[in-house]
Amino acid sequence: MQQSDNEKSNLKAVKTMKAVRQHEFGGPExxxxxxxxxxxxxxxxxxxxxxxxxxxxxxxxxxxxxxxLPPEWQPKVPFPIILGSDISGVVESVADDVKEFSAGDEVYSMVRFPSYGPSQAYAEYVNVPVAELALKPAGIDHIHAAAAPMSLLTAWQFMIEVGHDEQNPLQPNKHVPVPLEGKTILINGAGGGVGHFAVQIAKWKGAKVIAVASGRQEELLRELGEDECNDYTKTNADEVGKDVDLVIDAVGGTKTGRFLKTLKPGGSLFPIFPLGFADHEEAERLGVHVSATQVRSNGKQLSELATLLDQGIIRVVIDSTFPLAKARQSHERAATGHIQGKIVLTVDHN
Incomplete structure (x- = not known):
């Protein structure tokens, strides 16, 4: 059957790109x-x-x-989907109503998080809402810029400024960051993505930092400014501090309640992954405040953070890089654990 001229024209107008998609749930395969x-x-x-x-x-x-997640919270996604949120790249084109950015601008973003769908980050091209986009820090390359958005925004929205009014469904109260200057802060998972940023933000704000990580990360954490580093393979993470003002548990989950005993009355526990925390009565008995938020895309905050990244006040640590075509191997690397900083995919347009 022959195609009409209009059909041929439409076919020519369709552009394709390379992307990493999944057509079902499962492992890296x-x-x-x-x-x-x-x-x-x-x-x-x-x-x-x-x-x-x-x-x-x-x-x-x-x-x-x-x-x-409980079955009722598990996502119902329209396969195929493209994973990912954090990108760094160059503006190729803009919608007619966009004046804030132009073709050729170097930018970075956390795209549409916590949403998901067919147009996300593991791809050669991504469409980004203007409100979620910021100019890339000029002093760092695309690999380091792409590694920053979600982890850095998470640390920032927990510790400095929430930046949105969306309620965390796991708690009745709005998350409110606490003053950091002069405080003693214990950071569990200090060598990971969120953790290594949390260390730097805390030091920048004038806090004393007790870092909990694996022994091989001690040298890095010392470079990032920690005051005391503890190897959780030798000492239990919840036994390295006493009368602490704030615990940031970048690991979180069901074990996060163990840190309640390290806090002074009136102290705060911020689990980055709060699902599974069940010690609310114990926290109330001890006079400890437990709070979390859900990180959300925010171009304005990324613009503010670009200055700190550009000036070297906040440093991005890279664990490893993989080409986009080897996304499966990058997920296999993540599954082995003990990530130091961030894993990044690179895109070669040649």
Whole structure:
């Protein structure tokens, strides 16, 4: 059957790109490097030619179907989906109503988090809402810029400024950061993505930092400014501090309640991953405040953070890099644990 001229024209107008998509939930093997349509620009969007993509735990949680959540909370996704949120790249084009950015601008973003769908980060091109985009810090490359958004915004929104009014469904009260200057802060998981940023923000704000990480990360954490480093393989993480003002548990989960005993009355526990915390009565008895928030995309905050990254006040640590075509191997690396900093995918457009 012959195609009409209009049909031929429409076919020629379709652009494809390389992307990593999944057509079902599962392990790293479900990640497929394949052709996908370049998404069409909508109003108030910018198309970014992606140079690097930062990996984050929600990537493998979603890949696996968020199995740790109650069934009613598990996502119902429209397969195929593209994972990821953190990108750094160059503006290729902008919608007609966008004046804030122009083709050629170097930018970075956490794209549409906590949403997900067919146009996310593991791809050669990504459409980004203007409100979620910021100019890339000029002093760092695309790999380091892509590694920053989610982990750095998480630390920032927990510790400095929430930046949104969306309620955490796991607690009745709004999350409110606490003053850091002059305080003693214990950071569990200090060598990981969120943890290594939390150490630097705390030191920048004038706090004393007790870092808990593996022994091999001690040298790095000393460089980042920690005052005391404890190897959790030798000493239990909840036994390294006493009368602490704030615990930031970058590991979180069901074991986060063990840190209640390290806090002074009136202190605070911020579990980055609060699901599974069940010691509310004990926290109330001890006079300890437990609070968390859900990180959300915020271009304005990324603009503020770009200055700190550009000036070297906050440093991005890279664990490893993989080409986009080897996204499966990058997830396998993440599954082995003991990540120091961030894992990043690189995109070669040649």
């Amino acid at each position: 479900v990640l497929v490097f394949e052709d996908a349509p370049v998404p069409e620009l909508s109003k108030r969007q910018v198309r970014v030619k992606v140079h690097a993509i930062g990996l984050n735990p929600p990537d493998w949680y979603l890949r696996d179907g968020y199995k740790m």
